[in-house]
Amino acid sequence: MMRLQSQVKSTSILYRWLGDRIFTVVVVLLGASIILITAGMAWVLFDEGGLALREFGFFGFLSGTTWDPAVQLQFGAWPFLFGTLVTSGLALLISIFPAIAVGIFSAEYAPKWLSSLIDNLVQLIAAVPSVVIGIWGIFVLAPWMRETVYMPIYLWAETSAPGLIPILGHPIGYGMTTATIVLSLMIVPYTAALSKDAIESVPKEQREASRALGATRWEVIRMAVLPYARSGILAGTVLSLGRAIGETMAVAMLIGNKNTLPFSIFGAGATMPSVIVNEFREAVESLHLSSLMAIGFVLFIIALIVNLLAAWIIRKYSISGGKVV
């Protein structure tokens, strides 16, 4: 008996104290490596982009309108910053109300089977890889848009309003409008799913109370549900904007890739991710490479701001103290 006890004790010191120590150290090291990766990513992008940022200055780089890797070796990020902000902003504007409507319909109106069908469909569509949407855009959407939308408007403008031609741009099918439409299609599922989560987290009592006061179904939603879910929906929208800003492949395949301002409505443009995709593999000049890295750094900062904004909205406005979404 005694021997057994001492044996248990001697193994248990090793087993307990040392085991716990090792386990804690391993787990903390693994966790810390994520911190290192994120911080390292920011540092590497900043460091590699340093050459360009020093050459043109941070704000000079941001506001520079010339991107010429061939002759002048002059690099400014403004065309891409502009392209990103315009396409993502417009895509958000187009998609936000339909997406929230899907969330409301699925959470409040649809019977259970339909609601779960819509949810599964939304999840399925959110899972479609960006390149797959891209190939659809290249071979189906862009030619269709050219034939049914761009060409008629362009031909009309040519005869009756020639002043509009430079604003409209060449109707080749690949351009700012096509990219914006595809972007809005791609972020709809995110906004819809996040809005639905926010709406479903509204307590049942909230609805019952306003029902009891004689509100119609829509009045319940407008007066009791939406104000409560507001912060979650807003945060979801901001996160979707972040998705749109970082969306790379589909946009690179459809925006037409033109590096010089001015961009036109139908004509080709570029965004920050698309220029990195298109030029990074071919960049040889170190200043060119560094400028692309610097664009990556700017993209990092924008994505960081958008994510922090979403987190801040959730913390600041949510009634449940940051638990929504």
Add this chain to the structure above:
Amino acid sequence: MKNLRYRQYRDRLMEMLLVAATIIVLVPLLIIIVHVVVNGFSALNWEFFTEELGSPSRALQERPTGLVHTIIGTVVVDFLALAIAVPVGIGAGIMLSEYPEHMLNPTLRVMNDTLNGMPAILKGLFAFVLIVKPMGTFSGISGAVALAFVMLPIIARTTESALLSIPWTIREAGLAIGLPRWRVVLSTVIPAAKTGLVTGILIAFARAAGEAAPLLFTSFGNNYLPNHWSGFILEPVDTLPQRLYSLAISPYAEWHAMGWAAAILLLGFVILCFTAARLATRKRFKT
């Protein structure tokens, strides 16, 4: 308040608007999937799975071409990425849920969410600087590292929430019968949260498998099978999303058809992972 009839009329109107919006949103998205499925299946054939791509002239002369090197490359790169991301992600998840008092946790949570919100292309640039530059060549392993950066934050987050969903009483029971803390985590909490962990890993895997942007600067692409199996790790490797991009923007109609075939393959694979993940969650909620 307006009169009752007006309110009921508006209620009806809003309902119709919501239905209309739902249909308007879902129909184009379904059209995309239908197009991919129809075009993809008609482009699939046996050679697609057995031949390598070769140069464009091979397709133009109607000699058999396919993407066998791409399929193998995708499997190698994706599973390498999984092997890197799973231990680190689960470790970070354990740290967040089992050591809530640790002083690094708030930082870790913020950094993890930041990494999750970063566009995948930046992870590709990071892996390029980290691995491709020192190695001097594009390689499968650098692509795997880039994809691991995509998977990591998703795995860490889902692990954390899966572990937190296990009641504290289970841990207390383990501690009460004299188990040390590490055994409590490894032998009681993790087995109990197994489905949640697998779901998270599947979702991360599906997300990363569809990413092309990080692979363009890391595994780069390759039209041929490597001479030796190690070429899948140390040399430029073809992967489905990146090859799909190259095929789609190429000027050859034969390659476009092959692009559709790659699209249906990629879509099928990603949807398979997501369905598996959803089924796993559903089972957990039923029992």
